[in-house]
Amino acid sequence: MKEKSKAQKMALSGVLIGISVIFGTFSIPIGAAKISPIQHFVNVVGAITLGPVYALMNAFVTSLIRNFMGTGSLLAFPGSMVGALLAGILYKKFRKPGIAVIGEIIGTGILGALLAYPIATMVLGKQVAVFVYVVPFISSCSVGAIIAYFFIKVPVIKKILVDNEFQVKGEATNNIDKI
Numbered sequence: 361m362k363e364k365s366k367a368q369k370m371a372l373s374g375v376l377i378g379i380s381v382i383f384g385t386f387s388i389p390i391g392a393a394k395i396s397p398i399q400h401f402v403n404v405v406g407a408i409t410l411g412p413v414y415a416l417m418n419a420f421v422t423s424l425i426r427n428f429m430g431t432g433s434l435l436a437f438p439g440s441m442v443g444a445l446l447a448g449i450l451y452k453k454f455r456k457p458g459i460a461v462i463g464e465i466i467g468t469g470i471l472g473a474l475l476a477y478p479i480a481t482m483v484l485g486k487q488v489a490v491f492v493y494v495v496p497f498i499s500s501c502s503v504g505a506i507i508a509y510f511f512i513k514v515p516v517i518k519k520i521l522v523d524n525e526f527q528v529k530g531e532a533t534n535n536i537d538k539i
Contacts (some may be wrong), residue, residue, distance in 0.1 A: 366493035369410055372521075373418050376402045376410075380422040385431050388503070399436070399513070400464055400504025403444040407460050408512055409521045412448025429491040434483060439497055443468030447505075457512050464505040469498030 380402040388395045399422060404414040420438035423484030428430025451460035473493035480486045480493070511517060 368412060372410060372432050373406070373414055373421075376406050377420050377422050377425070379419070381425050381429070382413060384426060393501075397504030397507060399440050400443065400468060400501040401506075401508040403440060403468070403501075404447055404457075404460050404464050404491065404505050404508035405512065405521070406466070407444055407447035407451050408457055408508075412445050412452060415448040415515035416441055416468050417442035424479075434479050435476040435493065438479065439468045439493075439501075442472040442475060443501055446471070457509050461505040463510045465498060465501055468501040470494060473497040 383398045386396070386398065388397070399419070402422070403415060403419055406418045410418070420437070421438055423432055423436040426436065427434065443464045444467070447460040447463035450463035451457070453459075473496075474490065476493045476497070477488065477490050480488050491501060512522060520523050
């Protein structure tokens with residue numbers, strides 16, 4: 361991998377982490393639940409544009425920063441990280457944004473929710489049922505992942521982020537390694 365490619369990937373990672381940290385505090389009330397789709401949007405966009413390792417690191421760093429700032433929860437670690445990793449792995453294998461969305465929903469909504477149970481009971485001291493986090497995690501990640509799917513389908517976004525085409529001195533170049 362070229363140095364420029366690493367720099368571009370790190371820059372995009374920083375932008376995605378910043379978006380997630382800043383806008384992750386906003387939620388959409390739907391019934392009794394509050395949906396916070398930004399992290400899941402960023403997970404899918406990162407999985408598609410940067411790959412599974414960067415998506416996983418982005419989710420970890422975002423969760424860490426939000427916890428240090430007091431705006432996050434320890435439950436964000438298993439949810440966001442598993443979803444980002446699975447979305448990235450599935451996208452890398454199948455090269456279909458819809459599959460990355462499914463990976464985010466399964467990874468966060470089911471696997472991440474189940475991994476949140478031991479954290480809730482052993483670390484946070486909450487006595488909850490094993491599947492208590494599945495419905496809220498699926499609700500939140502579904503909204504963000506679906507928004508990311510349509511965002512990635514916008515032609516100009518797809519050209520820049522997914523097809524990796526940048527204009528440099530009037531020539532189309534492929535500056536970021538294909539995922």
